[in-house]
Amino acid sequence: MATPTKATTYGSKEQYIPGYTQVRHHEWRTATNSAAYLLPVLQQKAATTPNLNLLDIGCGSSTITTSLASYLPAEGKITATDISPEILIKAQAFAEKAGVESKIHFQTADIYALPFEDGAFDIVHASMVLSHLSDPVAAYKEMLRVTTPGGVVANRESDLTAWSYHPRLPGIEKFHRCHIAVHEAAKGQTTAGPRTLGWALKAGAKREDVEVGCGTWMYATAEERAIWGGSMAERIRTGGMTTKIRELNLASEEEIQEMGDAWEEWIATEDACHGSLHRGELNS
Template identity: 55%
Template sequence: MSHPTTHNTYMPGYAAPQVRHHEWRTAENSCQFLLPTLTSLATNTPTLKLLDVGAGSGTISASLARYIPHGHITATDLSDEILQRAADYAKGKGVSNISFREANVYHLPFEDESFDVVHASMVLNHLDDPVAAYREMLRVCKPGGVVANRESDGRMYSYYPELPGIRKFLDLMVSSLKASGGDVTAGPKLVSWAMKAGARREQITASMGTWTYSTPEERQMWGGTMLERIKHGGMRTMALQHNLATESDMDEMARDWEAWIAAEDGVLGLMHGEILIRK
């Protein structure tokens, strides 16, 4: 099957206010499903190599590096700007067993069977051809290694207080991701995508994970980033260009995100699909 030579772009963008919530993510809160397997592989192969695809600000990459102190992580992303931010973060944390390289998931610049572990978090739900991305990740994974991936299900949000502007925002997030070529239902589709990419069902372990935001700091981080997307980000541009929401709608969304951030009893949770593919 042939694939298009051009693909959709990453709608949220890489400006610091748009990626602030990415920097809350760690190995512990975002890829717990991988850690037992990673620890086991590192016991047998201390110098293992891990590829982190679409690493963004690199907070997951840097925390994964602590689990393989004698191994090495290669963190990739499309943006040189965000990779520099990731490199600065790793340096600040004293992480030295990591390098950074600009790369496209559809055309990874590595030889076949180069890595023991290939990891991606919240990348494929933004892609117009996730199956092709899986093929590339499987290609660069060594026999005996593992491909690990976690993706959101944009329909699965639970939140309180139940403010109407937040409901409108979540509906807009779904419609704008669709308009940009992504898939809001990625989470439960990972097994299907992996099989279409050539993995056998018996190679695959699937699970579900969650994120929860409830402390004042978590509410400020998550809600503040959503406010930025409404006011200045690619989501706002997409909404206005495609008539997905009006200025008045987005004003209401902003007011209710501000109310949610201020609510002492405010809580928000969301669900993700997770997958381990044994090569």
């Protein structure tokens, strides 16, 4: 397996506290459940642009990226970037397993200094990236810069404060409060979804060129509960989130244990569900 290209500009000032090992819930994401707002535009562009060039920023494990590849025309290509060389090796392996590795080039890159020429891409896509940045406007400017005139910037972000779940276990409520506090401590944006339009305008987009929509994720089946709840239980028991909780004195060891146990109880509850709210945005 070839090693993903490492960009010379690699090295962001941001810290992704959850880390790149606890991403099982990321791998549930596909173009259908996480980029449906983009698909009609992508299909339209693919029909008129035989060599369509798509940039996927913050591709992670590449589950969204690889499913986007199926919508490309025969000569179309995706450049998939992430700040983590480690996750890109996993992403490339996933693309190879899906049989679309010839359509995707992986490389490390910093969203604040994308190593691409102005107007290099017909479509620039990012999913849940700006919410982890201290300066999303600067990042959005870079996304606009590398998009060709007449091209599309597609961005999807969540509102971390807008969780809807059942049952409302005290341990999960504590987890939610800690999650928000840790995200803020990392200088992330807890209400990114509702703010993406404002960031786009500050970055130079014109209001009449931006379409804004709303979507959700829902975890309710036994498999979905195991994916989401299992990932959250793992986060609170090990890794960067737990370290930060202890560092900030946000919870006692007993409360950390309670939070992990609450997620296990939630997974085992037949009528349990968890929903989150997202904003999808197209700028053309």
